[in-house]
Amino acid sequence: MERSLENRWIERYRAWAATRGAASVPLLEAVRRKALEAFERLEIPAKGSGHGDRYHYTDLRTAFAGEYRLATEAAPASATDSDSLPIQGHRIRLLNGGCGEKTLTRLSNGVIFGSLAAAARQEPSLVERYYDTLTDPQDVFSAMSALWMQDGVFVYVPTGVEEPLPFVIEDEVGDGGEALYCFARHLFVFERGSAARLVWDHRSRGEASTLKCGTREVSVGEDARIEMVELYRLSAQAVSVSGGYVRQARNSRFESLSASFNGALLRHDLTVMLDGCGAENRTDGVMLAGEAEKFDYTTDIRHHVSDCTSSEQFKSIASGEGTAVFSGRIYVAPDAQRTNAYQQNNGLILNTGAHVYTKPQLEIYADDVKCSHGATVGQLDPEAIYYMRQRGISLQEARRLQMYGFVREVLGKTRIEGLAEVLEAMAVDKIDRL
Numbered sequence: 001m002e003r004s005l006e007n008r009w010i011e012r013y014r015a016w017a018a019t020r021g022a023a024s025v026p027l028l029e030a031v032r033r034k035a036l037e038a039f040e041r042l043e044i045p046a047k048g049s050g051h052g053d054r055y056h057y058t059d060l061r062t063a064f065a066g067e068y069r070l071a072t073e074a075a076p077a078s079a080t081d082s083d084s085l086p087i088q089g090h091r092i093r094l095l096n097g098g099c100g101e102k103t104l105t106r107l108s109n110g111v112i113f114g115s116l117a118a119a120a121r122q123e124p125s126l127v128e129r130y131y132d133t134l135t136d137p138q139d140v141f142s143a144m145s146a147l148w149m150q151d152g153v154f155v156y157v158p159t160g161v162e163e164p165l166p167f168v169i170e171d172e173v174g175d176g177g178e179a180l181y182c183f184a185r186h187l188f189v190f191e192r193g194s195a196a197r198l199v200w201d202h203r204s205r206g207e208a209s210t211l212k213c214g215t216r217e218v219s220v221g222e223d224a225r226i227e228m229v230e231l232y233r234l235s236a237q238a239v240s241v242s243g244g245y246v247r248q249a250r251n252s253r254f255e256s257l258s259a260s261f262n263g264a265l266l267r268h269d270l271t272v273m274l275d276g277c278g279a280e281n282r283t284d285g286v287m288l289a290g291e292a293e294k295f296d297y298t299t300d301i302r303h304h305v306s307d308c309t310s311s312e313q314f315k316s317i318a319s320g321e322g323t324a325v326f327s328g329r330i331y332v333a334p335d336a337q338r339t340n341a342y343q344q345n346n347g348l349i350l351n352t353g354a355h356v357y358t359k360p361q362l363e364i365y366a367d368d369v370k371c372s373h374g375a376t377v378g379q380l381d382p383e384a385i386y387y388m389r390q391r392g393i394s395l396q397e398a399r400r401l402q403m404y405g406f407v408r409e410v411l412g413k414t415r416i417e418g419l420a421e422v423l424e425a426m427a428v429d430k431i432d433r434l
Contacts, residue, residue, distance in 0.1 A: 005044060005065055010036075013147055016070060025120045028149065031132045035146035042140040057325045057357050058267055058296045063239045068181035068211050071096030071173075085201055087418045089168035095205075096173055097184035097214065098151045110158040113167060116187055119154040126156065130189050134217045134245035136271070141243055145215040148183035152214065155188045155198070159221070162195035166416055169200045173238060179209035186216035192249070195225040197416050202263075204235035215243045222249040222276060228256045229414050231423065234263035236292075243269045250276030257414055258285040259423055260295040261430050267296045274301070274308040274336075281310040286407045288430045289322030289354070296325040301343075303336040310340075315407050316347040318354035319434040329361040330373065336366050343373040348380060348406060350434060403431045 013036070047059040084091075090105070092113060099115035104122060106112050112123065120127045135142040155167055174180060190196055204210065220226055234240060240263060248254055260266050272281050287295040301310045316324035330341045347356030360373035380402050388398040404427065411423040 003043065005061060006039070009064070009144070010040065012070075016148075025117055027120045027124050027128055027131070028117065031146050032149070035143040038137060038143040039140065039147055042138065042143055044140055054298055054327065057323070058265070058294065060241060060267065063211065063241070063265055066179065066209065066211065068179045068209070071098075071175070071180040071182040083203065084170065085168060085199065085419075085422060087166070087168065087199065087416065087422070089166040089199065092153055092167060092169045094151075094153065094169065094171045094184070095175065096180060097182035097212070099153075102151060104154070109161050109163070111161060111163055112154070112156040114154060116152040116154040116185060117150075119156075119187070126189070127154070127187065130217065130219050131187055132217070134219070134247050134273070135215060135243075139243060141213055141241055142215045145183045145185050145213050149185045150183065152184040152186040153188075154186070155196070157190045157194040157196045159191040160193045166197040166199050169198065171200060171202050172205050173210040173212045174205040174208050174235065177206070177208050181211040181213075184214040186214060188216065188218045190220050190224045190226050192221040193223045194221060197226070198228040199416060199419060200228065200230040202230070202232045202234060202240060204238050207235045207237055209237040210235070210239065212238065212240045213242070216245070218244065218246040218254070220246065220248045220252045220254050222251060224249070224252045226254045227415065228254075229259075229416060229419060230257070231259040231261065231426070232263050232266055233261050233426065234266070236262070236264055238263050239265045241267045244271070246270070246272045246281075248272070248274050248276060248279040248281060251278040252276060253280040255282040256284070257410070258297065259411060259426070260285070260287045260289075260297075261426050263293060263295070265294050269298045269300075271300045272302065272310070274303050274310065275305060277305050277307045279308045283310070283312045284410050284413060285314040285326075286410050286427065287314070287316040287324040287326075288407070288427065288434065289316070289318045289324045290430070290434050291320030291322060294323040294325070299328040300331065301329070301341065302331045302333070303339045303341060304333050306335060306337045306339070308336065308339055310342070312343040313410055314345045315410050316345070316356050317350065317403055317406065317431070317434060318347070318356050319350035321353045323355040323357070325357045327359040327361075328373075329363060330371060332364040332366050332369055332371065334365040337368040339366060339369040339371065341369070341371045345375045346406075347377040348403065349377065350380070400431055403434070404428060
């Protein structure tokens with residue numbers, strides 16, 4: 001493939017790097033140099049089957065070919081009440097990948113959270129132990145996010161600490177009328193026996209075009225219990241390309257829920273490595289794609305050792321010319337006996353211009369396992385709508401109720417106080433516009 005696009009990004013990087021000078025952090029710079037070497041040989045994937053079908057339906061080269069200006073590292077203003085989620089928690093505010101003052105908050109129980117750049121300066125041994133240890137060296141977007149990284153989120157929960165309040169990440173992009181791009185890296189460390197909950201709110205400031213690329217690493221220690229809920233409510237001109245890497249130790253539990261409500265193009269790759277016996281993982285998602293929106297979620301759940309459990313449930317609705325894509329792989333290594341893995345993806349298409357694509361995959365190299373997957377793509381149930389119409393419910397309301405019931409099963413799984421109601425209200429609002 002011709003590398004003019006990649007070369008343009010490298011030229012942009014060299015021009016930016018020349019201006020940073022003493023602002024650099026040695027630990028981050030070491031990873032940045034390695035990322036540059038990787039990016040010089042990697043390619044931004046083209047749409048099609050040239051990358052093992054991972055990008056078969058999504059054109060990311062076109063997204064990265066746009067003309068953008070590098071976002072400044074201005075401190076984000078306090079979110080207004082109308083913007084912030086109405087839940088209690090420790091707030092971490094980002095604007096265009098930066099944490100503003102680059103500070104850390106330290107709680108009396110040893111919890112640390114805030115800016116990753118600040119953590120790299122103040123806690124270098126801790127960050128070095130985990131940073132850039134889970135990413136795939138062949139992942140071009142991990143390399144780009146490390147290369148361009150200005151800042152990101154850092155959360156550390158020490159051994160045996162159960163933090164009662166969730167961490168609420170208010171991650172905004174855009175500021176003014178210019179097209180902006182920003183890159184970030186995020187690091188979450190949960191030590192043995194810890195417990196924490198996280199809510200990640202991706203949203204836009206204004207309607208200008210933005211390109212947001214980020215990579216997060218999540219280390220879940222032995223017996224840790226972690227829940228993460230992520231919601232996207234970006235503008236109609238916003239592109240988000242992200243990757244997540246999770247490593248789970250023995251008897252840990254990690255639950256994640258992703259809700260994609262708004263955005264021009266949302267692409268997320270999640271890799272989960274079950275590396276300790278008895279680890280449990282639950283990965284769920286909802287995609288509501290309206291006119292000209294494309295939501296693409298790819299998961300890779302890797303059972304590396306025995307006696308682990310994983311479950312996935314994704315629900316998608318597409319209308320107008322919207323597109324929802326789910327591609328999920330469950331990998332079971334030769335020694336991963338007594339694996340129990342489940343995957344289910346269901347999609348609804350509301351009209352002929354909409355598309356829902358699904359590709360469930362099982363790759364099993366052990367013989368004592370229970371693994372299953374399933375996928376359905378269809379339309380609203382006419383018999384159910386007829387039944388409701390016979391009881392005086394209008395056609396519009398009958399369709400609305402059926403779609404709401406379809407996604408509520410997934411959105412209601414979160415145990416974070418007050419969040420399920422917020423997600424369901426956002427889903428209803430989007431359903432009304434499908």
